[in-house]
Amino acid sequence: DIQMTQSPSSLSASIGDSVTISCRASQSIGFHLSWYQQRLGEAPKLLIYAASTLQSGVPSRFSGSGSGTDFTLTISSLQPEDFATYYCQQSDNTPLTFGGGTKLEIK
Amino acid sequence: QVQLVQSGTEVKKPGASVKVSCKASGYIFTDYYIHWVRQAPGQGLEWMGWINTNTGGTNYARKFQGWVTMTRDTSLTTAYMELTSLKSDHTAVYYCARGEIPADYFDSWGQGTLVAVSS
Numbered sequence: 001d002i003q004m005t006q007s008p009s010s011l012s013a014s015i016g017d018s019v020t021i022s023c024r025a026s027q028s029i030g031f032h033l034s035w036y037q038q039r040l041g042e043a044p045k046l047l048i049y050a051a052s053t054l055q056s057g058v059p060s061r062f063s064g065s066g067s068g069t070d071f072t073l074t075i076s077s078l079q080p081e082d083f084a085t086y087y088c089q090q091s092d093n094t095p096l097t098f099g100g101g102t103k104l105e106i107k
Numbered sequence: 108q109v110q111l112v113q114s115g116t117e118v119k120k121p122g123a124s125v126k127v128s129c130k131a132s133g134y135i136f137t138d139y140y141i142h143w144v145r146q147a148p149g150q151g152l153e154w155m156g157w158i159n160t161n162t163g164g165t166n167y168a169r170k171f172q173g174w175v176t177m178t179r180d181t182s183l184t185t186a187y188m189e190l191t192s193l194k195s196d197h198t199a200v201y202y203c204a205r206g207e208i209p210a211d212y213f214d215s216w217g218q219g220t221l222v223a224v225s226s
Contacts, residue, residue, distance in 0.1 A: 034212040036152075043202055043216040044144075044152065055214065087152055091211035095168040096142075096154040 002026050002090050006099035012107040018076045021102045023088035025069045032092035035064055035073045038101075039084045047086075048073065080106075109133040111203055111217035118223045119193050126189040127220045129203030136184040137161040140206040142213060143177065143188045147199040157206055158186055193224045 003026035013019050023033065031051040036044040046055045048064035051071060061076045075082055083106050088099040114128040129141060143155040156167035158177040165177050176189045186203060201220050204213035 032210070036213075038152075043219055044213070045216070046212060046214050049207075049210065049212040049214075089152075089212065094166055096211055098152040098154065101151045
């Protein structure tokens with residue numbers, strides 16, 4: 001199975017800050033990487049797929065990059081609604097696997 | 108608009124079974140797979156498997172084989188997931204999600220169904 005490792009597991013930031021979350025795959029997955037946002041008590045929401053393609057309706061302050069084994073999600077100019085938990089997910093091979101999550105909290 | 112609406116909270120005793128439904132609307136049901144994802148209390152997301160809504164074929168993650176069954180009814184545009192031989196550590200929120208073919212990312216999610224297992 002492909003293991004997905006996210007870092008950090010949590011971070012604190014202020015409104016207006018820019019943050020970066022990392023995701024590393026245990027083997028190369030090409031561009032088969034997606035990012036999700038999960039607010040407390042809600043279902044996850046797709047932000048980015050194919051490593052860098054922004055899902056329709058997602059604000060442009062979200063961006064993704066990377067390929068192979070190393071990927072990043074960047075959120076620029078943090079807004080109050082961005083404080084949530086973020087997950088990466090690989091779709092190169094089954095079983096599909098998620099990273100452990102990164103909880104983004106207000107400083 | 109695309110919607111996935113799941114059945115409500117279930118409270119079950121150990122050893123029981125439960126069947127969760129996921130009603131799809133706003134798109135052609137058989138053009139996308141339905142995946143099921145588990146989230147234990149305070150934990151992350153875990154993929155359980157998918158059902159090909161066109162053929163009924165399934166692909167389960169190894170740890171769920173033997174006690175999870177995914178089915179669908181195309182006339183009702185509804186997918187189902189049955190869990191058998193429930194244990195307390197099966198307590199979780201179970202989500203259905205629409206999966207892009209063949210890219211396997213999830214662009215729409217149900218609201219989640221809490222299955223609580225307690226004696």
